[in-house]
Amino acid sequence: MKRLIIGIGGITNGGKSTLAKSLHEHIPNSCIVAQDAFFKDDSLVAVDSNGFKQYDDLDALRMDRMMSEIRAWQRNPESFFASRGLKPQFHKIPEAQDEVYVLIIEGFLIFNYRPLNELMNKRYFLTIPYDVCKKRRCLRVYTPPDPPGYFDGYVWPMFLKNQKEMEEIVTDLVYLDGMRVREDLFSAVYEEVTLEIQRRLDTNC
Numbered sequence: 498m499k500r501l502i503i504g505i506g507g508i509t510n511g512g513k514s515t516l517a518k519s520l521h522e523h524i525p526n527s528c529i530v531a532q533d534a535f536f537k538d539d540s541l542v543a544v545d546s547n548g549f550k551q552y553d554d555l556d557a558l559r560m561d562r563m564m565s566e567i568r569a570w571q572r573n574p575e576s577f578f579a580s581r582g583l584k585p586q587f588h589k590i591p592e593a594q595d596e597v598y599v600l601i602i603e604g605f606l607i608f609n610y611r612p613l614n615e616l617m618n619k620r621y622f623l624t625i626p627y628d629v630c631k632k633r634r635c636l637r638v639y640t641p642p643d644p645p646g647y648f649d650g651y652v653w654p655m656f657l658k659n660q661k662e663m664e665e666i667v668t669d670l671v672y673l674d675g676m677r678v679r680e681d682l683f684s685a686v687y688e689e690v691t692l693e694i695q696r697r698l699d700t701n702c
């Protein structure tokens with residue numbers, strides 16, 4: 498059994514979940530692990546000197562739990578896949594005797610966490626301009642909701658800081674323009690992932 502781990506990172510509201518879901522729907526034997534599912538309880542998230550809850554920081558996330566989930570997939574992708582009620586399918590090559598299990602890891606700080614970053618075979622990073630990001634973010638309701646001034650006073654400066662830190666540790670990142678239509682973004686990544694799957698089926702890696 499072969500494995501492939503794809504990271505879909507990027508700016509808040511850049512389209513990570515949308516892209517990850519489309520990939521999952523089209524890639525046989527794939528699963529998604531989303532970083533958003535690992536936020537700590539609000540009572541455990543620190544507050545900064547401006548009174549803003551520090552959600553855009555690795556400390557706000559239970560990265561240990563996220564890593565355990567990913568390790569469970571690594572140990573046995575097939576049973577991890579089945580435990581989510583998904584049905585295995587061979588890739589669309591009639592003579593293929595092997596299967597490639599694909600894990601799609603999606604989230605805004607996935608490459609900032611070194612132990613997680615190191616596991617990825619492919620790294621994609623979605624970006625959108627400030628004004629588009631602010632507009633999309635204002636339309637979205639988080640739990641808890643963003644307080645007034647949160648985007649400019651906290652989220653945007655943290656994005657710039659986190660991106661800078663990420664770029665210091667990550668190489669071979671493929672930047673994706675989140676302004677492209679969904680279908681284009683999907684096709685571009687799907688094509689590359691399909692080639693990676695094919696490469697694994699063709700070789701012993």
Ligand SMILES: Nc1ncnc2c1ncn2[C@@H]1O[C@H](COP(=O)(O)OP(=O)(O)O)[C@@H](O)[C@H]1O
Nearest residue numbers: 508509510511512513514515633675677678679
């Ligand atoms: N390529 C795109 N073009 C325009 N809007 C998009 C695109 N991808 C996602 N969106 C919209 O942007 C918002 C955030 O998308 P989402 O996938 O949840 O982002 P993220 O997971 O990065 O926070 C949603 O309203 C979604 O419908």
Ligand SMILES: O=C(O)c1ccc[n+]([C@@H]2O[C@H](COP(=O)([O-])O)[C@@H](O)[C@H]2O)c1
Nearest residue numbers: 508509510533536552553605639640641
């Ligand atoms: O999901 C949550 O529990 C949650 C609670 C408060 C805030 N968030 C925001 O979630 C953002 C990251 O998720 P996303 O999908 O926008 O990339 C990050 O900018 C946080 O400020 C998320």
